[in-house]
Amino acid sequence: LARYLETRVATLHESGVQDPSKALLLAALDITDELFRAREDKDKTAGDVGARLGALLTLLEQATPKPS
Structure with a gap:
């Protein structure tokens, strides 16, 4: 989970979000x-x-003969 979060934060950093707290919150x-x-x-x-x-x-009930 931590690695996944780190990846998301890195993606946000690459897109221009520089504040670490903001990046963590957005992620x-x-x-x-x-x-x-x-x-x-x-x-x-x-x-x-x-x-x-x-x-x-x-459908199965309709197709199955009823016992007498």
Whole structure:
């Protein structure tokens, strides 16, 4: 994690942010934003998978003969 943060700070330094405190803060905010976006994507994907599984289950139930 520290190496990842250092890489982000270095990228900010290269883009013109010279104040180390500001670079650390911006990098931390960017990483936090990245985490929240990843969580949202994961939740959306889980919902999509759940919906597809439900649809498949319905199709299987319709295609399977009912016991008499």
